[in-house]
Amino acid sequence: MSNRIGDVVFRILGMVGVAFLAFCAGSFVILDKQFPYEVFRNAYFAGIALFNKKTGYLDPFKTDLWAKARDDARGVTAYERGAAQEGYTLYSSGHTQKAFLIDMQGKVLHEWSMPYSQVWDESSAISDPVDDRNTYFRRTWLYPNGDLLAIYDGVGDTPHGYGLIKIDRNSKLIWKYLQRVHHDLDVAPDGRIFTLTHEIKQHEIENAPNLSPPRIDDDLVELSPDGEELRRIPLLETFVNSQYRGMLAVLPCYWMDTMECNSDFLHSNDVEYVTAENAQHFDFAKEGEVLVSTREPGVLILIDLDTRKLRWAIRGHWIGQHDPDLLPNGHILLYDNNGHFGPGGRSQVFEFDPKTYEVSWRYSGTPDKPFHSIIRGGQERLANGNTLITEDQRGRIFEVTPDGRIVWEFINPVRGGDQNAYLPIVSWGHRLDPASLDEDFRHTLKTSAGE
Known part of the structure; x- marks a missing residue:
């Protein structure tokens, strides 16, 4: 009997000893990052991404494509004639792969539609795309003849960029570029297209x-007017090899999320081509360079396409910024998603001098008209001096005067979810002068609007 007890005790102690040694070995592997640390780490992050993709986005109303509506206001809720900049407004909505062109009263003059499932094929960088319900046009660009560029975003996938298409005014596909294009694009005067792609690098x-792998790296991509890739510049490595590499020494954790903190080190979210006119007003910029916004380090960078080098960078007091616009007065207009700490919401749009950091204009919300979009967002300075602002996460586009008065406001009219309490986001509101569109296309707008 005593021998049996001793044998059991010996086995238990042996198991405890093995477990203790395994614990010590595991601790050493993790703390000292020895083999097979990278294997386990990569498998862990891949598992999280796959689990979230397959289970976390089954209900579109629980994704960041929808938000609880502040109230029941829909369509144009404010319009001050004579004070607002007249024109058409182009926007896209998180509930569908469509773009809409509306007049100042909110009437839909034209729409473009192309479900991602209709353009996807085996040439795509995305092998297993999410459902169309979780795919939308993140950014659009309208040509005078009614052709449209549109970037697809697949919410719930990692990475989430799904490609770029060009369709005509009748939503017929002209070409497609099915790399992982994301966030933004700009079109140079000669028709070349500049955009961003991202992919997981090892x-x-x-x-x-x-900046250890696996990580999500961004590339700046140049396309021909026909959608053919002309040039690709890896942004993270270009940043590391520049004199500004110290800005990457300590990176903030914008999302406070393990996956995001350890993988998406730049999260580039905007591109702007430097035109000859822009270059006249910014002595640090040259015609043909591209301004890129990198959200995670909070840095705006200039990329020289010919030398493939990062030539200039600036970091300010903004948090999670989007859409830096170069203004004719030598200032930059910026959408600061989370850098406002007063009443009225965390977001603000401000104009500043990049030489002195002096802020010459600022708009933030008020308690009765809050302004807060934790992610996404954009703005543009209009011809009359007003500023058009897109509060993406609240499905709202509004125009403010230099003194901060709202003279035009549009709320996404679509509702869904429990008791229709949710509205989809809107993306990249853009005001267009009707005279900038071809006459024959304008004629179809009048016809479709019943005018």
């Missing part, structure tokens, strides 16, 4: 141990 970057 290689180490020399002298940058804090």
